[in-house]
Amino acid sequence: MDLSAISPTLLVASLMVAATPILLAALGEMVVEKAGVLNLGVEGMMIMGAVTGFVAAIESGSPWAGFLAAAIGGAAMALLFGFLTQVLLSNQVATGLALTLFGLGLSALIGQGYVGIKANSLGRVDLGALSDLPFVGRVLFGHDPIVYLSLLLVAGVWAFLRFTRAGLILRAVGESHNAAHALGYHVRRVRMTAIAFGGACAGLGGAYLSLVRVPQWTEGMTAGAGWIALAIVVFASWRAERVLVGAYLFGGITVLQLNLQTAGARVPVELLSAAPYLVTILVLVLISIRARRGGAAPADLARPFHAST
Amino acid sequence: MTNKTFLALAATLGLTGAALAQDDPIKAGFIYVGPIGDGGWTYQHDQGRLALEEEYGDRVETVYQESVPEGADAERAITQMALGGADIIFTTSFGYMDATNAVAEKFPDVKFEHATGFKRDHPNVSTYDARFYEGRAVLGTLAGHLTETNKIGYIGSFPIPENIQGINSAYLHAKEVNPDVEMVVTWAYTWFDPAKEADAARAMIDQGVDVILQHTDSTAPQAAAEEANANGGRVFTFGQASDMAEFKPEPRVASIIDNWAPYYIERVGAVMDGTWEQQASWGGMAEGEVVIGEITDAVPEEAKAAAEEMIANITDGSYHPFTGPINKQDGSEWLAEGEVAEDGELAGMDFYVEGITGDIPN
Structure with a gap:
C-alpha cells in the first residue's frame, strides 16, 4: 500500500465536491423540519431536480438554466407534498415515501431520451493568484460556483434562523404550531414556504449530481443520497453548521474509501464501499441514545396542523 | 356472446394462428x-x-x-x-x-x-x-507510450476472467514499451453507474494516474478526465465497448469497440x-468482433505506428497477446518462452501476471 499517493489537498477538494449534493439537500430538509414538517421525499425531489436540471441544460445549452430548472422542479415536487400534507392533511411519513417513489418513476420517464448524452458542465471559478496558493488555493479557491453557493446557503440559513424575526417565527411554528397560530402567524403559509425552499435545495443538489459531479443523466442516479441527507439532519441535531460538518464527513468517507482502494489498501473492497453507510448508522444510533435525554428535534415535528384544533 | 360463437371464434383464431406460424x-x-x-x-x-x-x-x-x-x-x-x-x-x-x-x-x-x-x-x-484482451494489448501499448507519471489506471467492473485478462494484457504490453509502468486497479462492482465510475476516475487522477482504461460502460470517466484536463491536467482515456467519439481527440485517444x-x-x-x-x-480482431477505434493525433507518431503494427499482427494471427515468457504474480512460471496461452486457461483466468501489485478480490 502506498498511502503517500493520497494527496490531502486533492482529497479535501474532492470531498467538498462529493458532499455538495447531500449538503444542499440536507440543508433544505433541515429548514423544513425546523418548521415542523417531516418530508421523507428528499430522494424523490433530488432525482427530479437531477433530471429537470439535466434536460433544461441540454435544451438550453446553459448549465445555469439547468440549475434554475432544477430548483423549480424540486420545489414543484415539494409543493405537491405540501398541498397533500398541509391542505389535505395526509400523513406526512406516507406522503413523503410516496413522493420518493413517484419522483424516481417520473424522472425515469422524463429522462428516457437523455441517457448517455453529454452536458455542458460548469467550470471552476477562476480566482487568479488565489487559486495558485498551496493547499488553500485548491481547497478554498478552486471550485465551481455551486460549491460556493452551498456554503453561502449554510451561512445564510444559520443567520436566518438565529438572527432574523422570520427565522424566529419559523422555529416557533415548528416548536408549537398552536401557540404560533394563537399569536396570529400563518402556520400553513410558513410551512409551505419552508417546504418549497427544501424542495428547491434538494433539486439543486440533484442537479449538482447530473450536471457537475457525474455529469450525465442515469435512472436512479441519486442512489440513496436523499436518505443520507435525512440522516444528516438528525446527525446535525437541526443546526446548519453541523449539517455542513455531517455532509463533509460523509463525503470524506466516500472519497477516502475510493482513494484507499486506488492506493492499494489491503482492506476488503466491499467493506470500504459499505463504510459510509455503516458510519451513518453508527452516528444515528449515538444520536438516538442522546435524544432520549431530551433531544433537539422540533417539538411539533411531523404533527399535522389544522386551524380548528 | 354465447358459448357456441365463442368456440367458433376461438377455432377460427386458432386456425389462422397456425396458418400464420408457417411464415x-x-x-x-x-x-x-x-x-x-x-x-x-x-x-x-x-x-x-x-x-x-x-x-x-x-x-x-x-x-x-x-x-x-x-x-x-x-x-x-x-x-x-x-x-x-x-x-x-x-x-x-x-x-x-x-x-x-x-x-x-x-x-x-x-x-x-x-x-x-x-x-x-x-x-x-x-x-x-x-x-477483448486483444484490444487491451493495443490500448496497453498506447498507454505505455503516453504515460508520464508511469501510473496507468484500470477501472474494473467485477473481478471475473474477462476483466483480469484485460488488466493482464494491458499491463504486459504497457510494460513492454515502458518498463517502469505501474498498474492501479480499482473495482467499481458495477457495469454501469456513472456516479461511481466518475468518482473512481477522479480518485485515480488525484493520485497521479495519467492514463485510464475502463471496463465499465459509461462515459463518466471520460468526462472526469476532460474536466481534469480543462483544469491543467494531462489525462488520457480510451473509449470502452463503443467509440465514445464525443471525447475525441482527447482525453479519448483510441477506443476498443465491440462489434x-x-x-x-x-x-x-x-x-x-x-x-x-x-x-x-x-x-476477436480477426473475425471483426473487436475493433480499435480511431487513434487520434494526441498520440505520438511512433506510438501510433506501434499500435497499428500490433493490430495487423493480431488480426493476421502472427501474434498472440499472451505469448511467453510470462510469470504469474507470485513469480512462478505461467508460459515458457514462445508458449501461447490456451483458450481454456484464459477463459478461467484468476491471477495477475508478475509486476501487478494488489490482490484480486473474491
Whole structure:
C-alpha cells in the first residue's frame, strides 16, 4: 500500500465536491423540519431536480438554466407534498415515501431520451493568484460556483434562523404550531414556504449530481443520497453548521474509501464501499441514545396542523 | 356472446394462428444490462440488433429489455421473453449466466445465447464472447507510450476472467514499451453507474494516474478526465465497448469497440435455416468482433505506428497477446518462452501476471 499517493489537498477538494449534493439537500430538509414538517421525499425531489436540471441544460445549452430548472422542479415536487400534507392533511411519513417513489418513476420517464448524452458542465471559478496558493488555493479557491453557493446557503440559513424575526417565527411554528397560530402567524403559509425552499435545495443538489459531479443523466442516479441527507439532519441535531460538518464527513468517507482502494489498501473492497453507510448508522444510533435525554428535534415535528384544533 | 360463437371464434383464431406460424418472422430477444443509450456496452449490442433488422427485414422481429439487473430479476425477464414467443434470446451480460441456463431448461425449443459466460448446461444454450484482451494489448501499448507519471489506471467492473485478462494484457504490453509502468486497479462492482465510475476516475487522477482504461460502460470517466484536463491536467482515456467519439481527440485517444453484428446475423440466420447448434464462440480482431477505434493525433507518431503494427499482427494471427515468457504474480512460471496461452486457461483466468501489485478480490 502506498498511502503517500493520497494527496490531502486533492482529497479535501474532492470531498467538498462529493458532499455538495447531500449538503444542499440536507440543508433544505433541515429548514423544513425546523418548521415542523417531516418530508421523507428528499430522494424523490433530488432525482427530479437531477433530471429537470439535466434536460433544461441540454435544451438550453446553459448549465445555469439547468440549475434554475432544477430548483423549480424540486420545489414543484415539494409543493405537491405540501398541498397533500398541509391542505389535505395526509400523513406526512406516507406522503413523503410516496413522493420518493413517484419522483424516481417520473424522472425515469422524463429522462428516457437523455441517457448517455453529454452536458455542458460548469467550470471552476477562476480566482487568479488565489487559486495558485498551496493547499488553500485548491481547497478554498478552486471550485465551481455551486460549491460556493452551498456554503453561502449554510451561512445564510444559520443567520436566518438565529438572527432574523422570520427565522424566529419559523422555529416557533415548528416548536408549537398552536401557540404560533394563537399569536396570529400563518402556520400553513410558513410551512409551505419552508417546504418549497427544501424542495428547491434538494433539486439543486440533484442537479449538482447530473450536471457537475457525474455529469450525465442515469435512472436512479441519486442512489440513496436523499436518505443520507435525512440522516444528516438528525446527525446535525437541526443546526446548519453541523449539517455542513455531517455532509463533509460523509463525503470524506466516500472519497477516502475510493482513494484507499486506488492506493492499494489491503482492506476488503466491499467493506470500504459499505463504510459510509455503516458510519451513518453508527452516528444515528449515538444520536438516538442522546435524544432520549431530551433531544433537539422540533417539538411539533411531523404533527399535522389544522386551524380548528 | 354465447358459448357456441365463442368456440367458433376461438377455432377460427386458432386456425389462422397456425396458418400464420408457417411464415412467422423469427423473433429474436435481447436482454440488456444497461440502457441502450449508455454509449458503451449495451449500445453496441443494440447496434448489433439493429444490424440484424437491417439484414433480414421482415423475416426477423426483435424485442429487447433494457437495464435488467443481474440476479433474480434476470430470470423473470428472460422467462417473460421466452413466453412472449422469442425463438432465440441473447442475454448480454456475464451475470445472466445461471438465469439463462435455468430458463433454457424450461424452454427446450427456444435457443439461448449467453454473452461472455462459460456455462452451457443444456443443448439449447450457446455462449459467445469476444477476445477483448486483444484490444487491451493495443490500448496497453498506447498507454505505455503516453504515460508520464508511469501510473496507468484500470477501472474494473467485477473481478471475473474477462476483466483480469484485460488488466493482464494491458499491463504486459504497457510494460513492454515502458518498463517502469505501474498498474492501479480499482473495482467499481458495477457495469454501469456513472456516479461511481466518475468518482473512481477522479480518485485515480488525484493520485497521479495519467492514463485510464475502463471496463465499465459509461462515459463518466471520460468526462472526469476532460474536466481534469480543462483544469491543467494531462489525462488520457480510451473509449470502452463503443467509440465514445464525443471525447475525441482527447482525453479519448483510441477506443476498443465491440462489434456484435456479424455474430448476431450469423446466429439468427442459423435459426432460420434450422442449422443452429450449440457452440462456444470466441471471436476477436480477426473475425471483426473487436475493433480499435480511431487513434487520434494526441498520440505520438511512433506510438501510433506501434499500435497499428500490433493490430495487423493480431488480426493476421502472427501474434498472440499472451505469448511467453510470462510469470504469474507470485513469480512462478505461467508460459515458457514462445508458449501461447490456451483458450481454456484464459477463459478461467484468476491471477495477475508478475509486476501487478494488489490482490484480486473474491
